[in-house]
Amino acid sequence: MGTALIYDEEMTKYKLLWVDPACKIEVPERLTVSHEALVETGMADRCISIPVREATDADILLVHSEEYLEGVKTTPYMTLEELQEFTQQYGDVYFHPNIYHCAKLAIGASLQLVDSVMTGKVRNGMALVRPPGHHSMRSAASGFCVFNNVAIAARYAKQQYGVQRVLIVDWDIHHGQGVQYCFEDDPSVLYFSWHRYEHQDFWPQLRESDFDSVGKMKGAGFNVNVPWNKVKMHNSDYLSVFFHVLLPVAYEFSPDLVMVCAGFDSAIGDPEGEMCATPDIFAHLTHLLMNLAGGKVCAVLEGGYNLTSLAQSVCQTVQTLLGDPAPRPANLGSPCKSALESLQCVRSAHRQYWTCLKHAADLPTSDISTKRIKLKEEKEKMFKGEQDESTEEKVWTQPPKRVTPPIRTAVVLPDGVTCPDQCKRFSSSADPDPLVVNKLRENYLKDGDDSNALATLSSLIGLADKMEKNEICSGLVLVRDVSMAMMCVVQHAATALSNRVLVVCVGDGKVQNYCSQDGKTLVVQFSSRKSEEEESRYYIPVCLKKGCSDVPGFIHSILGLLLPMGYEYDPGLVVLAQMPDSGICDSVWQQLIGLLQGLAQGHILVLMKEDGRACVGPTASSLLGNAAPSLGQLHASLPEDVEAVESLRHRLEGYWKLLQTTAAD
Numbered sequence: 255m256g257t258a259l260i261y262d263e264e265m266t267k268y269k270l271l272w273v274d275p276a277c278k279i280e281v282p283e284r285l286t287v288s289h290e291a292l293v294e295t296g297m298a299d300r301c302i303s304i305p306v307r308e309a310t311d312a313d314i315l316l317v318h319s320e321e322y323l324e325g326v327k328t329t330p331y332m333t334l335e336e337l338q339e340f341t342q343q344y345g346d347v348y349f350h351p352n353i354y355h356c357a358k359l360a361i362g363a364s365l366q367l368v369d370s371v372m373t374g375k376v377r378n379g380m381a382l383v384r385p386p387g388h389h390s391m392r393s394a395a396s397g398f399c400v401f402n403n404v405a406i407a408a409r410y411a412k413q414q415y416g417v418q419r420v421l422i423v424d425w426d427i428h429h430g431q432g433v434q435y436c437f438e439d440d441p442s443v444l445y446f447s448w449h450r451y452e453h454q455d456f457w458p459q460l461r462e463s464d465f466d467s468v469g470k471m472k473g474a475g476f477n478v479n480v481p482w483n484k485v486k487m488h489n490s491d492y493l494s495v496f497f498h499v500l501l502p503v504a505y506e507f508s509p510d511l512v513m514v515c516a517g518f519d520s521a522i523g524d525p526e527g528e529m530c531a532t533p534d535i536f537a538h539l540t541h542l543l544m545n546l547a548g549g550k551v552c553a554v555l556e557g558g559y560n561l562t563s564l565a566q567s568v569c570q571t572v573q574t575l576l577g578d579p580a581p582r583p584a585n586l587g588s589p590c591k592s593a594l595e596s597l598q599c600v601r602s603a604h605r606q607y608w609t610c611l612k613h614a615a616d617l618p619t620s621d622i623s624t625k626r627i628k629l630k631e632e633k634e635k636m637f638k639g640e641q642d643e644s645t646e647e648k649v650w651t652q653p654p655k656r657v658t659p660p661i662r663t664a665v666v667l668p669d670g671v672t673c674p675d676q677c678k679r680f681s682s683s684a685d686p687d688p689l690v691v692n693k694l695r696e697n698y699l700k701d702g703d704d705s706n707a708l709a710t711l712s713s714l715i716g717l718a719d720k721m722e723k724n725e726i727c728s729g730l731v732l733v734r735d736v737s738m739a740m741m742c743v744v745q746h747a748a749t750a751l752s753n754r755v756l757v758v759c760v761g762d763g764k765v766q767n768y769c770s771q772d773g774k775t776l777v778v779q780f781s782s783r784k785s786e787e788e789e790s791r792y793y794i795p796v797c798l799k800k801g802c803s804d805v806p807g808f809i810h811s812i813l814g815l816l817l818p819m820g821y822e823y824d825p826g827l828v829v830l831a832q833m834p835d836s837g838i839c840d841s842v843w844q845q846l847i848g849l850l851q852g853l854a855q856g857h858i859l860v861l862m863k864e865d866g867r868a869c870v871g872p873t874a875s876s877l878l879g880n881a882a883p884s885l886g887q888l889h890a891s892l893p894e895d896v897e898a899v900e901s902l903r904h905r906l907e908g909y910w911k912l913l914q915t916t917a918a919d
């Protein structure tokens with residue numbers, strides 16, 4: 255299934271007709287540069303182009319009041335003065351004779367996107383729209399927004415398709431207060447937003463944008479605000495919030511549909527956000543959402559005012575929706591102290607609502623709410639003398655070109671096992687290098703002349719080499735002895751390949767201590783048995799009471815442990831081994847494969863036991879980039895597993911900074 259792209263140049267045909275410093279950044283070029291970039295990169299042609307439609311009154315009344323709609327309806331016939339006067343009643347927004355028409359198209363584009371995804375015409379998609387929507391409220395325009403595109407689309411999805419649970423992820427750098435007000439008492443819509451806040455000092459300067467606004471009445475817990483109290487937030491800050499707040503809660507919530515308020519003013523270079531996250535981060539944020547809701551992800555453009563980073567970020571998002579592997583998440587490190595404070599506050603505020611956060615730490619001692627007032631006093635004092643520091647031009651390296659290998663998934667299967675469609679059988683054509691053969695013979699092959707084991711192992715090595723050369727993206731190999739195959743490919747990678755190798759071992763089994771302490775390999779093993787090997791920085795045994803068969807515990811350890819370390823480690827190759835009788839079910843296995851594909855440009859090599867034939871289909875489906883099936887709402891992890899994962903995180907966060915969830919006092 256494909257990716258929808260919804261765009262119509264009519265939405266560029268309105269602009270600011272008078273002088274207003276607050277609104278001058280919202281220009282038609284925002285839409286044209288975004289669409290042109292998709293055309294120039296060839297991505298527009300790879301998408302399924304869906305036309306916009308005009309929203310009806312009924313669509314708009316899903317969220318807005320009649321009197322507000324009636325008011326906006328009169329704007330096309332207003333004189334310039336009347337438009338200015340009409341605008342005065344709202345904040346940081348402007349009207350234009352054609353903005354009502356464009357606002358109806360922006361909603362209609364969002365509804366067309368929901369229709370395409372919910373009817374299965376496409377898997378996911380993006381709507382490039384203006385005016386944006388997330389600030390507009392039931393009876394008020396705000397922040398360049400006239401109608402709330404995403405809020406209307408969420409209500410429409412519930413009404414039209416009986417969607418039970420909608421997750422709205424708002425990565426725009428402003429708080430979408432309009433969305434929050436719309437759903438704060440609604441447990442069927444989980445609204446997540448991060449936003450520049452600076453202790454209530456940044457627009458829209460609302461007290462209710464802080465982390466302690468968790469929703470109301472039966473909606474308590476279903477509103478998650480992550481305030482950024484400093485600027486210059488970076489990729490590590492964004493990812494740590496995904497790993498330790500959004501994803502655990504999203505998997506527990508288990509949405510049927512994911513809507514993204516895709517604002518790109520959270521990217522480097524944006525005059526509003528003043529953040530430092532690079533455009534390629536949106537490839538990862540998008541990827542990390544694509545195994546929720548069976549892959550039903552609808553991204554709708556919100557903000558973004560630096561035309562260069564906006565265009566790059568839109569391309570990164572759409573390319574990931576198209577299924578292309580994400581670029582390597584380079585040089586991640588520790589989130590900054592302010593981000594950790596916010597992280598700790600949000601997790602603490604939501605501890606009582608989400609089982610995945612039950613063990614979260616208390617509010618930080620430096621209670622940041624008092625900072626709100628103190629900082630305001632300082633600002634007032636300082637404002638007298640202080641001029642705005644010069645807005646120096648931000649520069650960043652263009653995101654790397656993401657080339658998809660000619661072969662997406664290669665498989666090495668015993669005869670008699672059919673090759674899954676869209677996969678390619680692989681066998682190492684070249685005679686195995688005699689040195690390797692000897693190594694294999696002496697180290698791994700019990701009965702030296704076991705020719706087909708030898709053939710399998712040399713195919714394995716050949717496959718790893720082709721992945722390193724980016725000729726093959728991912729691989730699946732059925733072997734007789736998983737542990738031996740793992741050792742073989744890791745040994746080869748350690749000597750012959752230049753990249754780091756992340757080894758993820760699912761299930762019990764002696765994982766020979768081949769994790770070199772030089773950091774060439776990072777081994778994470780999930781099992782139900784205490785590992786006899788000593789835990790270290792590069793060998794992490796995760797002991798879960800029921801191993802991988804307890805879904806919430808295992809998912810929790812993937813999101814809160816494996817992914818943060820994996821992203822920080824940034825391997826060139828991932829080896830994922832399913833040990834015999836691991837107890838892992840297909841859907842969890844597919845989630846694991848899907849999530850791990852965000853690493854190593856999708857170079858993941860899966861090893862399974864020959865008799866694991868039943869799992870070949872689901873494994874191949876995930877390796878091909880298909881979304882994993884939804885796991886359904888998750889219940890509580892076993893207390894001993896929570897305990898085990900938490901103590902492991904505390905022990906390791908000195909080594910792996912993305913594991914931190916609190917601001918060290």
Ligand SMILES: COCC(O)(O)CCCCCNCCCN
Nearest residue numbers: 276346386387388397428556557
């Ligand atoms: C949904 O609209 C997308 C958006 O969130 O980016 C709108 C931001 C309005 C920002 C209003 N203050 C502008 C002050 C200019 N220095």
Ligand SMILES: [Zn+2]
Nearest residue numbers: 426427428557
């Ligand atoms: Zn914004």
